[in-house]
Amino acid sequence: MTERPFLWVVAGSAGSFTPARQFVQEMPYRPQVAIVLCLHRMRKPRVPMIEAFSRIPYWQVVEPQDKDPIESGKVYLAPADYHLLVEREGYFSLSVDEPVHFSRPSIDVLLESVVEARWPRAGAVLLSGANRDGAWGLYLFHRAGYFTAVQDPQEAEVPTMPRAALELFTPNRLCKAHELVQVCLEALSL
Amino acid sequence: MLPEALPEIAEADLERFFQIMQAQFGYDFRGYAPASLKRRLGTVLKRYGLKDLHALNQRLLAQPDYGERFISEITVSTTELFRDPSAWVAFRLQALPLFAQAPHLRIWHVGASTGEEVLSMAILLKETGLYERAHLYATDIDTYSLAQAQRARYPLRLKNLYQQNFAAVLPGVPWQRYVKEEGNEMVFDPALLERVRFLKHNIVSEAPFASFEVVVCRNLLIYFTPALQDQVVTRLVDSLMPGGILMIGTKESLFWCAAAKRLVAVNETERIYRRRSL
Numbered sequence: 001m002t003e004r005p006f007l008w009v010v011a012g013s014a015g016s017f018t019p020a021r022q023f024v025q026e027m028p029y030r031p032q033v034a035i036v037l038c039l040h041r042m043r044k045p046r047v048p049m050i051e052a053f054s055r056i057p058y059w060q061v062v063e064p065q066d067k068d069p070i071e072s073g074k075v076y077l078a079p080a081d082y083h084l085l086v087e088r089e090g091y092f093s094l095s096v097d098e099p100v101h102f103s104r105p106s107i108d109v110l111l112e113s114v115v116e117a118r119w120p121r122a123g124a125v126l127l128s129g130a131n132r133d134g135a136w137g138l139y140l141f142h143r144a145g146y147f148t149a150v151q152d153p154q155e156a157e158v159p160t161m162p163r164a165a166l167e168l169f170t171p172n173r174l175c176k177a178h179e180l181v182q183v184c185l186e187a188l189s190l
Numbered sequence: 191m192l193p194e195a196l197p198e199i200a201e202a203d204l205e206r207f208f209q210i211m212q213a214q215f216g217y218d219f220r221g222y223a224p225a226s227l228k229r230r231l232g233t234v235l236k237r238y239g240l241k242d243l244h245a246l247n248q249r250l251l252a253q254p255d256y257g258e259r260f261i262s263e264i265t266v267s268t269t270e271l272f273r274d275p276s277a278w279v280a281f282r283l284q285a286l287p288l289f290a291q292a293p294h295l296r297i298w299h300v301g302a303s304t305g306e307e308v309l310s311m312a313i314l315l316k317e318t319g320l321y322e323r324a325h326l327y328a329t330d331i332d333t334y335s336l337a338q339a340q341r342a343r344y345p346l347r348l349k350n351l352y353q354q355n356f357a358a359v360l361p362g363v364p365w366q367r368y369v370k371e372e373g374n375e376m377v378f379d380p381a382l383l384e385r386v387r388f389l390k391h392n393i394v395s396e397a398p399f400a401s402f403e404v405v406v407c408r409n410l411l412i413y414f415t416p417a418l419q420d421q422v423v424t425r426l427v428d429s430l431m432p433g434g435i436l437m438i439g440t441k442e443s444l445f446w447c448a449a450a451k452r453l454v455a456v457n458e459t460e461r462i463y464r465r466r467s468l
């Protein structure tokens with residue numbers, strides 16, 4: 001198995017899609033990095049989310065299948081209606097366990113799995129959203145020593161999710177939507 | 191403590207848990223993918239108000255009759271009628287015609303859960319006129335789910351979803367042909383289950399009990415490590431007649447499975463494969 005890439009998680013719910021896509025558009029290539037987007041989405045979307053990511057300059061955007069190895073240079077979109085988990089052995093697992101906070105994929109489930117897997121290097125940013133999924137997971141993530149950022153609730157389209165996180169702990173960074181690339185590069189440089 | 195907090199799972203307790211499950215109940219959970227298994231264990235601990243896995247281990251040892259109930263709690267029974275409708279459409283158009291002339295059609299649902307999947311199959315067979323030649327087997331390790339499957343009754347709150355899936359696979363076919371309502375339940379026509387046998391069977395440890403024209407095993411492989419997926423898929427392919435069909439879940443892959451070489455894709459996107467003749 002090759003070296004584990006730095007895992008950068010971008011997570012959110014209502015109001016997170018536009019900033020997340022913008023981030024992927026603008027993020028310059030960096031070696032040894034894999035990006036995971038965990039965005040709540042409709043159970044049965046009319047147009048699959050992946051189609052909104054057709055012209056991304058530096059990254060290959062994919063929906064992971066179960067047990068796909070986690071590889072550098074890719075943006076992984078958590079598929080609708082499955083939880084996405086990271087395994088210590090270096091691949092993803094999908095599951096259809098009950099929704100958490102009415103959400104599948106659940107951000108808590110993903111972030112907890114990264115912590116549980118003791119993934120060597122990772123960071124995460126929690127964006128706009130209308131429920132509290134992700135707050136607890138991000139807190140565990142932070143406690144485990146990973147870099148964390150939260151979108152400024154003042155600016156978030158729906159502040160519930162970032163607020164829930166901020167009630168639990170103080171992240172490394174509070175950021176605006178247009179700063180996502182900068183924040184990721186900052187995390188990479190640590 | 192927030193409601194999200196789950197008890198932690200110590201590695202030593204996990205190893206002990208595996209030993210107890212194997213020795214006491216004959217289940218080998220070592221090949222289950224750790225991330226979701228641990229989360230699942232955490233959820234069960236919390237439901238019982240147990241503080242850690244050690245406490246659960248003690249309980250499993252003290253109450254051997256608790257095993258079946260526990261299996262039911264630790265497994266994930268999520269399913270739907272015609273889950274992933276496009277896969278069923280593909281199955282109908284690309285797989286079923288292969289058996290139009292076959293004298294009999296033996297179909298095995300591995301990990302059948304609460305029965306929606308085998309009911310979906312039975313409906314499709316009725317609609318295509320193949321039902322009378324079919325022998326359906328629905329197996330699972332969870333006897334509680336199997337008991338529910340045999341009732342073929344589901345809460346009415348699932349009706350919208352099930353009916354939508356049904357209509358996507360069988361446009362124009364009246365829903366009432368197969369389903370009526372009683373109280374707050376949907377009741378499926380008992381004739382659908384006439385040719386279905388429900389059996390307890392563990393795909394990890396037990397050999398197949400027959401040969402089949404079709405094997406359906408969806409959203410079960412995701413719970414296994416790559417190594418166990420490889421073993422189980424070999425077992426599934428072994429149980430297929432040459433030319434038989436294997437259908438797995440739409441997000442599952444045969445990447446780690448040597449037995450993939452013995453299959454050709456009928457529809458890769460929908461994960462429908464056919465066993466080579468030789």
Ligand SMILES: C[S@@+](CC[C@H](N)C(=O)[O-])C[C@H]1O[C@@H](n2cnc3c(N)ncnc32)[C@H](O)[C@@H]1O
Nearest residue numbers: 265266269301303330331332392393394408409
């Ligand atoms: C998520 S459900 C999938 C149901 C259905 N196949 C579908 O896709 O809608 C997984 C099922 O596999 C069963 N299962 C888990 N381990 C098993 C094993 N070793 N042998 C047989 N069934 C198993 C579980 O009890 C559960 O009912």
